[in-house]
Amino acid sequence: MAAAPDSVNAGKLAVVGFAGIVFTYFCVLMLQGLYFREVDIQWNDKVVDVPNEVSDAALAEQMHRLRSYAVVDEQAGTYQIPIEQAMKTVADQIGN
Incomplete structure (x- = not known):
């Protein structure tokens, strides 16, 4: 029984690899946006919207x-x- 030659479709591999890179890039951008939104919310809660303690x-x-x-x-x-x-x-x- 002869071994079948490995055949990798280079075009499909390139498309899947590129799509994976683009997907990962957009996931990182989304997470970074969520992070900065939460930082802004925390800043407002802890610094900007602090009630005045003096009556x-x-x-x-x-x-x-x-x-x-x-x-x-x-x-x-x-x-x-x-x-x-x-x-x-x-x-x-x-x-x-």
């Missing part, structure tokens, strides 16, 4: 403290003045 009431209280007069330590002679007044006083002292 409006806390901000209002801080603004009130920045704009009001108060006694901090009467024994030491420490008093609180509005921030605008403090900046003007310091600027006037530096200017003279």
Whole structure:
């Protein structure tokens, strides 16, 4: 019994090989697109859409403290003045 010669159809092999390369390339592109979409979603969830931890009431209280007069330590002679007044006083002292 004689061995049959190996016959490989080179044309079919080239077409199947090229189709496999193209299919693999498009799969990689699709996975890369999905990856970058998920990265963008994570960025938005963790950085952009982070809720502000300071409440409006806390901000209002801080603004009130920045704009009001108060006694901090009467024994030491420490008093609180509005921030605008403090900046003007310091600027006037530096200017003279």
